[in-house]
Amino acid sequence: MKENKKSKKSVLSKAESVLDLATGTLGALPNITLYGTAALEIDNFKSLMDFSPDTVRVNTSDGIVRIDGINLRLAFMTDESISVRGDIRNLSFE
């Protein structure tokens, strides 16, 4: 199953490179947008894994995104996107 997904991803990424399209156009890759250090939005995420005023961990198809900061809160959350507000200090991938 995993292999199928991986092969599908590679086919889509190859198609993107052949057609000279922007990365993520054909696939459902997570899209992370950082607005300075005050806000961050992640599209195409899978689920919220951990949430505290210091850390937010979000599961995506490309792995877990970890956001560290101070007074973090979630402005809104839908099944597609999540918005993190607060003083963001660190963004890392696990």
Place this chain on the structure above:
Amino acid sequence: MKLKLIDFLFGYCRMEATGTFCERIINIATAKGIFIRDIVRTSPDRVEFSVSLKGGRLLLSDKKVTGSLKTIRQGGLPVILAERKTRVVAILTPFLIFLLLFLSTQFIWHVNIIDATKEEEALILKELERLGVKRGALKLTIDRGNVKNQILIDNPDLMWLWVDIRGASAIVKFAHRAPAPEIFNEEDFYNVYSTHDAVITKIMPKNGIAKVSVGDTVLKGQLLIEGVMAQDSETEKHIHASGEVYGNVWEEKCVVIPHKNEIRTPTGNKFERLSINFEKFRLKLFINSSILYENYDIIENNRTFAPFGATFTKTEYHEVLVTYEENDIDSMKKSCEEEFLAELSAKGFPVVYSESFINDDGEKVTLTMRALCEEPIAKERRMNFGEDNSGTDN
């Protein structure tokens, strides 16, 4: 800001999730398509968030989250309205009534035509309806000047017409054009004819030749004074004949006198029934339709409630006692004769002779009154060359 405004307008539900894995509840909510906002961790095992009122109900009904989720508060306009339902209704009801009244007065509910006969009213109503002035028409769409002009153009017998809009009523005033008097051209040729069957009593030709003399019996339309004069044995001269001719004319009137006269004496007993009429729909505001009295008089009062075009009808049933009284035929005959002669005197016709006949068929008496009056019977009429001008027509 936008989210806060949406929350206020559509209402929101502030919820608290408790437990070690509060994130699970949030993930379940998003999987259900519920839009979650303002998620704040208040303590290591508590998370607060806002959802819509519908979302909150949906989330609470999920068995997976029962026990670890509770509503802290609800807010927004729908919640305020629901909490203060009675007060809101009390404030809104007069406002709505006022609004309804205001809206209803923007329409025409009653068209009132002043001083019109039934025929004139029907004609003018039809014209007004064609031009958009009718029940239910929006006042703003009525161009009064155009309505007035169009009706006057299409009806030459109307001299003026005015459409006034007061409240929800259209008030129409009009006047008929007075028929222009017949102009007698002195240079035209006229004969004088009789207007009635009569016996000539006086004839005074001013111009022309008298064709009848005093004592002659003439028929209606008969030539009295001719406007054709012989100049010599071969040629004729046409003139404008005129003159005054008086004759004795029979005037007749029939009156039916019943043997018995019905006398309806009110007993003082009465009852009322109310109904509301709107167009052809009649709403009865009573249950029992039967009439309590054997003999009764009906008095109906209609009151139009202009804002809605509805008519309130109050029908009064007055009980009456019916008795019959024998008529005194002789006195009735005398009074009828006096009335008839007074009518003739009022017209300015001196009565030469009068008579009356009674025909009694058992049920009623028919009184026929005749009077011989001296009346002017001359009427000028233009000669039509090529036609017979001497004849007895009208």
